[in-house]
Amino acid sequence: EDKVVQSPLSLVVHEGDTVTLNCSYEVTNFRSLLWYKQEKKAPTFLFMLTSSGIEKKSGRLSSILDKKELFSILNITATQTGDSAVYLCAASGGSNYKLTFGKGTLLTVNP
Amino acid sequence: GAVVSQHPSRVICKSGTSVKIECRSLDFQATTMFWYRQFPKQSLMLMATSNEGSKATYEQGVEKDKFLINHASLTLSTLTVTSAHPEDSSFYICSARDGVYRGYTFGSGTRLTVV
Numbered sequence: 001e002d003k004v005v006q007s008p009l010s011l012v013v014h015e016g017d018t019v020t021l022n023c024s025y026e027v028t029n030f031r032s033l034l035w036y037k038q039e040k041k042a043p044t045f046l047f048m049l050t051s052s053g054i055e056k057k058s059g060r061l062s063s064i065l066d067k068k069e070l071f072s073i074l075n076i077t078a079t080q081t082g083d084s085a086v087y088l089c090a091a092s093g094g095s096n097y098k099l100t101f102g103k104g105t106l107l108t109v110n111p
Numbered sequence: 112g113a114v115v116s117q118h119p120s121r122v123i124c125k126s127g128t129s130v131k132i133e134c135r136s137l138d139f140q141a142t143t144m145f146w147y148r149q150f151p152k153q154s155l156m157l158m159a160t161s162n163e164g165s166k167a168t169y170e171q172g173v174e175k176d177k178f179l180i181n182h183a184s185l186t187l188s189t190l191t192v193t194s195a196h197p198e199d200s201s202f203y204i205c206s207a208r209d210g211v212y213r214g215y216t217f218g219s220g221t222r223l224t225v226v
Contacts, residue, residue: 034215036217041220042117042217042220043204045215045216088155090155092215096143096160096168099157099206101155101156101157102154103153104154
């Protein structure tokens with residue numbers, strides 16, 4: 001059975017801190033690893049990673065994939081209160097490219 | 112960028128009635144549509160995967176007669192919750208995969224409350 005495990009499940013930090021969110025996966029016919037940010041409604045896309053070792057960056061966020069260790073991390077530097085959200089990791093695989101989601105990491109950034 | 116329009120955003124229905132949720136891809140062809148449900152403070156659970164013009168593939172434990180999925184065109188997929196019960200109350204989200212650019216785009220979700 002396909003599985004995605006995220007850690008930690010929740011995290012509380014102060015503004016300005018740097019955080020690292022972890023995601024490990026076991027997915028048949030793995031295609032890509034995706035990160036999403038979910039606030040009140042549907043998830044918003046952050047990154048899609050298909051190649052190992054290549055860091056993707058978007059402002060203060062960055063992510064990297066290790067296909068040998070079946071692992072990905074999402075880094076957020078200089079956190080802001082607006083970064084407070086649930087961060088979801090999902091692995092795409094199978095014949096239909098379906099996404100299997102982890103349980104998410106609830107990040108709370110306090111002022 | 113790619114947009115998926117999902118509606119209604121919120122629906123309240125009586126127990127025993129059916130509810131239809133629509134997802135439309137507005138500027139791309141959705142070769143595959145995924146339907147998820149999400150309970151409060153939990154992650155997205157895949158319910159079914161549908162490819163245009165063929166029957167949906169349901170995940171284990173999801174009743175296909177209760178959650179009817181139709182993907183009749185490359186831009187429209189519907190999920191019908193039949194004979195809804197209070198335990199079907201949840202947040203339902205669709206996600207469309209663009210076969211060309213291979214990205215996934217989510218709809219804005221539907222909050223279903225069955226009373």
